[in-house]
Structures are given as structure tokens and as C-alpha cells.
Amino acid sequence: MMGIVSLVFLLAGLLFPSPPLNAQSDDPITIGTITGQIQAPNSFLPFTEYLESRLPEHEFEVEGFSTIDALIRAVKDEAVDLAFITPVALAELNLEGELRVLATITQPAGETFSPWLAGTVFTRSSKTDIQTMADIRGRKVIALSELALGGWLSAVRDWQELGINIESDLESVDFQFSYESVIDSVCSGASDAGVIAANTFQNLASRCEESLKILPPAMETGNIDYPLAHSTRLYPEVAFTLAGSNNETFVRDITRAILDIEPGSDIARSVNIGGFTAPLPYTEVGLLMRELRLGPFASVGELTLRQYLDNNIYAVTLALILIIVLISAGLLNSLSLSHKFRNSENYRKSIFEGSHIPMVIVDQHQRTFIDMNIAAVKQYGYQNKDELIGKSLTELSAPDQDINSSIADAFEQYTNKVLTTGRATFEWWHVRPGGEKWLAKIHLMAFESVDGLRIQSTVEDITKQKQREEERSQLEQQLEFSQRMESIGRLAGGIAHDFNNLLTVINGYSEILLEDTPKNEPVARILEQIKKAGNRAAELTQKLLTFSRRQAVHPVPVSLGMIVEDSAEMIKSVLGESIALEVELQDADKKVFADPGQLQQVLLNLVVNAKDAMPDGGDLKITCRESIVSPREASSLEIEAGPYIEMIVSDNGIGMDANISKHIFDPFFTTKDTGTGLGLSTVYGIIQQSLGTIRVNSEINKGTTFSVYLPETDVEQEIQEAEELLINPELKSLSIMVVDNEKEINEYTSSILQKAGHQVIAAESGLEALDLIASLEVPIDLLVTDVVMNGMRGGELAELVSKQYPDIPVLYISGYPEDALALHGIQRGTESFLAKPFSPGQLLNRIHQIIKNPSLA
Ligand code: ADP
């Protein structure tokens, strides 16, 4: 039973700054011990009741701890006042601070009780090849536990003195934390010899049918009178120590009380001991520990393999991984096992240093960098390690992160997470010394290093990846938006088209009725209302038609800057006094190809919205400038790359959130009580038709910026290009009749044709054209006419002209989309058609085609 006790009582206590035990205290005096499976807690009762009868002013309790560590913690936390402490733990602790031993316990030994313990090394009596302790070389040995004094350490010390190294000289060592198993293993022959405390051996030897023998001691055991056969030197038993108090009265009383306990009595047996005796010297235990380099002596020399593993589990795990890698590389043959272990640190280092993955080691307390590889130094934008060591992640952070808390809080949170859960991953914006911002994905991992917990951090630069992701999602959103606008446009356009027809009838008849009704009749007022409502409906329909791009356009080369300038006075009067207007015009000579009236409509809609967004006044800025759109920007803007004129209308009003800005271009979407929701949809339609695009940027309470991009046009250059294309001997100078009642378009078209070397006869109406043709001396080769004109329409004119020139080719130009032209009697395919807006090149090309192949026209 002695072995049981030495283990069960293996405990420690150290450096207790203890408050004096208060005699009047209500708190019971706690005695710490370790509970084995054999001991039920209430069986301590005889012991505590005895103490209470001897020290009636105190209550006692025995507290059993299931592990040594738990008891040690309790001793250090002063959660116990007295404790049973094993010799090994005591010797170790006494190096740091003297622990007061009140008594040494005794255990049954033969017929008597002894405060000494010793180990036995035993084997089967039939094993004649093992006679002495020295014969253990090359044998298979089994023992109780590597921490048991009688059951292992005492033997190890004596062997060491005989020059036997248990790691290299024994064939194997096996530990079985069961006395019976140790005996049985030797008995069955599975082990050659066993180590167990002498008193345990005495109790259990009879288990084995074959007789067992104990090897005689190799060392001098002195003149101590120990009754049992044993193989090792003798050591004192478990100490009963004072863990909490230096109250001398209490110390004297308790010591007297325990020394008075009858050896072998129920009181003693209730705490699993034989009895108590005056304290023995524990010097021999200290010597053992020093020689075996245990506990605080561990660092004096090499450790046992087991201890090495315990202390270096991280490095060893890494080394094992490396060994596996090496095996597969076929390199293992050249390396012995121990060699690999010795070099594992080198491998670890070279993997760390040589890796192209940036890695940093972070101190768990300061949370600063204590080491890193070259890849990390480069990644952070530094030249060498020294510049980075001692820095913390927060110092390298960019000021704005995608986090809710402050940088310091977030960082604290991540490091706490890694220290509690072992891992943490997060994204973090950094800034390099040069100011460059970059985004990292950081993987934190906690590991146990030789000198405490550390955090390893791998740092992956994901700036580009993130950028691509964002671009992609932006493109997706953009695509979704334009698809939505496209389908809404079709729907709105279809409805508007039908409404237009219905309104023509409604408005037409209400007008006729109104004319036929005397003004003083009551029904006249009603008709008046119908007509008004009908007109208003027609206006709305026009807007819808614009949105769906079914509105006629009359595009010409025009300067956006000039339009802004011309509208400035009107804008000021719209804005009123409380809004300051700033206009900045650059590159005003650069032109776009668009309908000036529509551009003005765009500008006005944006200005009116800005005004509505600044009910309490504010600043409105309108900027026009040239902007070269790169191929990359072009794809995200969904336009072609090249030179654009950008018009920016920017206010500092109420702004809008993402939910609103998603829908602002939808027809009828409005957040205003009296809004129509058609302003921006009209703007959108116009800009799309002019091959441009519009972008919005808004922030609640900060303001809104609309940017309109329209492609720049260079008339001179286009004509020149077209002319080069037209250098063709068979294409003589033609005489062309141009008819358009839109003066600007007329001039634009004529000037293109003239510049290309043609003779142009221009007319602003069908009738004028017919007159001119009649008076002409030279025949005309081609008629270019607008489709929808006041008075005579393009179709009618062509028909009349063809009476005089039966084969004359006709080119219709129109602001109406082709499908709308059927309304005006133009059949696609039988006549040539060119949609406005057209560029000079497109016009000249089309004419070229017609002349070469008149059947087209
Ligand atoms: P309406 O002006 O009739 O409401 P719009 O199509 O012009 O219709 O605008 C649609 C919606 O877009 C507005 O109701 C408003 O919510 C939002 N909006 C447009 N421009 C601005 C702006 N400059 N600031 C804030 N919100 C705006």
C-alpha cells in the first residue's frame, strides 16, 4: 500500500504568504490530499473527528483532489491549510521556499510501521540470468510510473550510479499504472523485470504462482532499520506539511494530535496511512532529483525522451512532419532518428525563413512582432527584420478598416480569439511605409513554444483579388441594372405607344366637341377639363417615350459647355436665392453629338432634383470637362473607350441610401409627395440614346453627384476620314437635295456633304424643296429627307419628287427609331434609312452604298 500512498499523496505546495489561522474562524481547516479510486470521501471522517476532538475550537475537513496539479493549485491559492506532500514534490518545492514539515507518515512494513520507503526490482526466481541490479542491461522492464519514487525513480538512480543508462541500455521500459499489472507482466514473462515499492511488492507478490525474487541492493543503505526486502536505497515517506498558517499554538496542537495517533488505528487507516512520526530528513530525495535531473534540475543536462516530448511538443510535431516529408523524398536513409530530432529546429527554421509565404511570430502578451521571415519583411514594405521587430499590427494598419469597432479593439478581439480557440482569420488593411495601401488576409495560429505561448501569423496580400471581386460584382450589378432598365423601357414604351394612339383620339375629339359647343354651356367646362387632362397625359406619355428611346431626336454636334452656359440664367432662377451656383467649364470647344433640346432637359431635370434635395439651401456645382475613358473604365461604365465630355451636377443636399439610388431611374419612382418619378427616367433615356451613360454617387446628408458621359465628336476629323474612304474615281461629285425643317440638322447634314465635295441644294420644307427642284437647271442625283416634318412629310415629298425623277434614290433620315417609322408610311427595306444621330462618316458611307447599288434605295 505504500506505493499507493506515495502516488495518491503526490502533491506540492510552495511559497505561501499565509494569513494566520484564526482560532475563532468559522471556516473549517482544510487538509488537502489526492483521492485515489479506492477512497470514498466520507471515509476520512475518523481522521477529522479525531482532530476536532483534540482541537475543539476548530472544524476539520479533508479535501480530496483528483489530480496533482489541482492540489498544487489549491495549495498555492491557499485553498487548503494542511497537505500531504510526496517526497519528490517536497524536495522540489523546498528549493524555492522552505515548506514546514510537521510529520512524516509511516506505512505498514512487515510486522511494524516504517516512515521509510524503498523500491524493489524483482524478476521470476527461475530467471537465473538476472541476479543483481547490474544484470538489468538489455532487459524489458516494467514499472509503475515514471514519477513514482519507490516504483521507479529510486531504481533509476541506483542504476545510473552503476553506469546503466535507462534510455540506451535497457531493451524497453513500459509503465503500467496498476500494481497488479506490473506484477502480472513479470509473472507472465512479458517483462523481464519489474519495479515497484517494497511494501506493495510484499502485499501483491502472492498473485504470481511462480515464485518471484527481489534483486539485492547494489548501494549502501546505511544503518536504517527497514524490515522489508528491497533493492534500492531508502527514502522518507510522504510529508505532512503546513500549507496555510504559522500560528504556533495551532502548529503545536496539531502536531501533538497527529503524533498521538495510534499506528495502524482506524484513524490512521481512514487517510490511508500507517501513522505519523517526527519529520525525517528529505536530503536524499533532493540528491536523487539532482542526479536524475528532475524538476528544477531538468535543465542541468539532457532530459529523458518523455520529458523532451512534453516540453517541446510543437517542435517535435513539426519535426515528425518533416520526417514524413523526408521519407517520401527518400532522404531518410542517411539520417538516424536522433539526428533528425537534433536537426528539426534547423528544418523548422529553414521552412520558416525560406517560405515565400509571409510569416510573422507575435508575442502573446505585448502582441508585437518578435520574428518574421524575409517574405514578410518585403510584404510589409521594409528592408530588413530589425525595422519590423517590436512593431505591432496596429502600427502597420491603414486608418480605415471594414470593421465596426476601433482598430485597437478589433485587433484585441482577434488575438483573444486565437489565444482561446487556437485560430483566427480576418482581413486587414495595411499601409506600407511609402503610403501604399494593401489588404491582407491574416491567419493567426497559437502554438506552444519552448518559452510559452506564441502566435504565428501568415499574411496573404489579397488587394488585387479583392479589387477583381469588387469590379466583378460592380459589373454584375451594372448589367442587372441595364437589363432591368431595358425591360422597363420596353414595357413603358409599349404602353406609351398605345396611350399615344388613344390620346390622339381622346384629345382630338374633345377638341372637336369643344369647338362645336357654345362656351356658356355647362358641358363646355367639362370638356375643357377633359382636354386639359388629356394634354397632361400626352406630356407624360412623351416622357415615357423619351425614357424608352422612342422619341424623335435631332442630334447635332453641340458643346455641352455652351448648353450649360446658355442655361445658367434659367438655372439660377430655378434655384432661387438660398442655393449658390458654381459653374466650371473646361474644354468648352469640344463637342458631343446630341439633341440640344434634350441636353437642356437633362440638365434641368438634374438641377431641379438637386434643388429639391436642398430645401434649406446649399451649393450646386456644375462641371463640364473632357474625360478620356480607358478601356478598363469603359467596361465598368458600359460604354466604349475613348474621349468623352463629362457633365457633373453635384449638390450637398439630403442625399440618398443605396436602396433609393438603385431605383431612381425607374419610371414613376419618386420619394416626393408631388413628384412624378419621370425626371431621371427621361434623363436616362436621353443619355442612352446619345450613346452615353450616367452615374450617381450619393451619401445620406452629404449630397449627391450625377456624372453624365457623352461621347466626344470631332466633325472635321470624321469628314476627313470619310473622304479618304470615298476616294473612288467612279463616285463623282453628286448634286444632293437635303430637306429637314430642323435648321441645325439641315446645316449639319449639308456641311458634311459639301465638305465631301458634293453639290447641296438645301430646303426646310417639302414645298420649298418642290419649288427648288422645279427651278433647277441641273438634275438632282439623290434626295436626303427627314421623315417627320411639319406640313409635308418625307414620304409624301419623295412620292412627288419621283414623279419628275422616277429612279431617284431617297435616303430618309429620322430621329425616330426604325420601328416607329412604319407609322409614317416608311417601309423598311424598300427605302434607305439612316437613324439620327449619325456621324458624318455614317452619312457619307450610306450615300456611297446607295450610289454604287441604287436598288438599295
Ligand atoms: P421626382 O423628382 O419626380 O421624384 P425623379 O426621377 O427626378 O423623380 O427622381 C426620382 C427620385 O430620385 C427622387 O424622388 C429622389 O428620391 C431621388 N433623387 C433624384 N435626385 C436626387 C438628388 N439630387 N438628391 C437626392 N435624391 C435625389
Ligand code: MG
Ligand atoms: Mg425630378
